[in-house]
Amino acid sequence: MPAEEATPAIVLRTRDYLESDRIVTLLTEQAGKLGGIAKGAKASRRRFEHRLEPFSHVMLYFRRRPHGQLVFITRAEAAGLQPFRLEDDLGRLALGTYMLELAEAVTPADAEASGAYHLLVEALAALAAGAANIALRQAYELRLFRWAGFGMQFDRCRICGESQAGSPGAYFVVGRGGIVCGRCRESAPEGGIRLGAASATALVQLGQLPLAAAATAAAAGADGALAIARFIASVVDRKLRSVEFMDSVIAPATRG
Ligand SMILES: [Zn+2]
Numbered sequence: 001m002p003a004e005e006a007t008p009a010i011v012l013r014t015r016d017y018l019e020s021d022r023i024v025t026l027l028t029e030q031a032g033k034l035g036g037i038a039k040g041a042k043a044s045r046r047r048f049e050h051r052l053e054p055f056s057h058v059m060l061y062f063r064r065r066p067h068g069q070l071v072f073i074t075r076a077e078a079a080g081l082q083p084f085r086l087e088d089d090l091g092r093l094a095l096g097t098y099m100l101e102l103a104e105a106v107t108p109a110d111a112e113a114s115g116a117y118h119l120l121v122e123a124l125a126a127l128a129a130g131a132a133n134i135a136l137r138q139a140y141e142l143r144l145f146r147w148a149g150f151g152m153q154f155d156r157c158r159i160c161g162e163s164q165a166g167s168p169g170a171y172f173v174v175g176r177g178g179i180v181c182g183r184c185r186e187s188a189p190e191g192g193i194r195l196g197a198a199s200a201t202a203l204v205q206l207g208q209l210p211l212a213a214a215a216t217a218a219a220a221g222a223d224g225a226l227a228i229a230r231f232i233a234s235v236v237d238r239k240l241r242s243v244e245f246m247d248s249v250i251a252p253a254t255r256g
Contacts, residue, residue, distance in 0.1 A: 001063065002063045002064045002065070002066070002227070003063070004061055004062070004063055004074060005031065005061070005062055005063070005064070006030075006059060006060065006061050006062075007028040007029050007030035007031050007059070007060055007087055008028065008029045008030075008031070008057070008058070008059055008060070008079075008081055008117070009027065009028040009031075009034070009057075009058055009059075009060040009076075009117075010026060010027050010028075010055070010056070010057050010058075010100075010117065010120055010121070011025075011026050011053060011054055011055065011056040011057075011058070012025045012026060012027055012033075012053050012054065012100045012101075012103060012104045012125070012184050013025040013054060013100065013101075013104065014053060014054065014160055015044070015051055017037065019042075020039075020040050020041070020042045020043045021037055021038060021039050021040065021041060021042075022038045022041035022042060023035065023037050023038075023070065024036050024037075024038055024041075024052050024073065025104060026060060027103055027104070027107060027113060027116060027117050027120055028060060028113070028117060029114050029117045029118070030114070031062075032107070032108075032109070032110060032111050032112055032113040033104065033107045033108070033109055033111075033113055034062070034071055035069060035070045035071070035073075036060075036062055036070055036071040036072065036073040036150070037070045037072060037073060038052055038073040039072070039073075039237060041073075041119060047074065047075045047076075048075070048076050050072075052076055054086045054097070054100055054207075055086060055087075055096060055100070055124065056076070057078075057081045057082060057083055057084060057121070057124075058076040058077060058078065058079065058081065058160035059076070059077045059078075059079035059081060060073065060075075060076055061073070061074045061075040061076070061077075062074060062242065066093040070076070076237070078139070082121070082125060084096070084125065084127070084128045085091045085128050086124070086127060086128055089132065091131070091133075091249050091250055092127050092128065092132045093129060094132065094246040094248075094249040094250060095132040095136065095137055095240070095246055095249075095250060096124060096127055097242045097245070097246070098130075098137070098240070098242040098243060098246045099120065099123050099124065099127070099140055100120075100242075101240050101241065101242045102140075102144060102232075102236075102240065103116055103119075103120050103144065105186075105236045105238060105240065106144055106145065106147075106148040106235070106236065107148075107151045110204065113145035115147045116144065116147055116148075119140075119143055119144055119147055119211075122127060122210070122211045122212070123136070123140045123211050125211075125212070126211040126212045126214065126215060127215075129212065130212070130215040130216070131215050132249075132250055133215055133219065133250060134219040134220075134225070134250060134251075135202075135206060135214050135215055135217050135219035136211065136215040137205065137246075137250070138202075138206050138219055138220055138224065138225070139206040139207070139209060139211055139217070140193065140199055140211060140213075140214075141228050141232065142203065142206055142207040142228070143207065143211070144197050145231075145232070145235070146207070148235075150177060150235055151207075152178055152203070152207070152208070152227075152228070152231060152233075153177065153178030153213065154172075154178065154179055154195070154201075154203040154204045155179075155200070156178075156179075156181060157170065157180050157181040157184055158176040158177070158178040158179065158180050158184075159176075159180050159181075159184035159187075159191050160183070160184050164179060164181060164200065165191070165199075165201075166197075167181065167197060168180075168196075168197055169182075169194060169195055169196045169197050169200070170185075170195055170200060171185045171191075171192030171193060171194055171195065172181065172193045172195045172227035172231075173188060173190045173191070173192040173228075174190070174191075174193075174194055174227075174230045174231050175190050175234070176188075176190070176232050178213040179192075179195060179200065180192060183191055192195060193223060193226055193227045193230065195223050195224060195227055196223055197219045197223065198218075198220075198221065199202075199220035199223050199224035199227075200220075200224070202217070202219060202220040202221075202224065203220045203224050204219045205217055205218070206219070206220070
């Protein structure tokens with residue numbers, strides 16, 4: 001029998017299976033993204049004192065199975081790990097659910113993902129402690145995609161490299177993951193999303209701030225939100241189910 005492993009983990013998603021089992025998707029510190037089956041999860045308060053629900057932050061004990069994709073979850077304990085209390089606020093619940101879904105979407109299976117785990121811990125802690133708003137959402141999106149190797153650039157033209165600080169605006173080109181200046185745009189076939197200077201400045205800031213500070217920083221306006229959304233759609237090959245609910249709860253910014 002494979003040895004038991006242990007790692008801190010955040011539950012991303014669960015579904016019930018048969019009478020009393022639960023299938024759980026987790027983002028772990030030591031073992032990447034994992035799918036596991038918790039036998040008797042709905043009945044055993046001894047092995048699963050800490051319930052395996054979305055947002056649960058647990059010390060996960062599991063064994064790999066020689067065949068089959070799901071690991072066998074033996075126990076889950078609170079183990080002093082920081083809890084994230086989001087359920088009492090609709091905005092936090094909506095943004096938090098999106099954070100979980102986005103983390104699952106960008107984390108490849110069978111890959112090291114401790115950076116994504118730590119970023120999600122930072123994001124959910126900031127969310128539990130503060131307001132659910134567009135700035136925190138955007139900061140999380142920028143940081144998570146940078147971790148995944150898709151850093152977006154908003155301060156320099158992707159083509160000529162010239163700083164765009166102080167320019168009246170540039171164009172975000174999805175295929176280049178960044179802005180191009182007005183001059184280079186004429187020679188670029190892709191077109192682009194017009195991005196005002198205020199939004200570009202906000203996105204540069206948000207990509208650098210600790211997430212705890214992002215919620216009180218300025219958010220990018222609708223132009224910046226559109227640029228990020230188009231970029232995410234170009235990388236993530238599935239529709240994110242939580243976006244619509246979040247957009248209906250957290251008012252999008254209307255000014256650039
Ligand atoms: Zn340029």
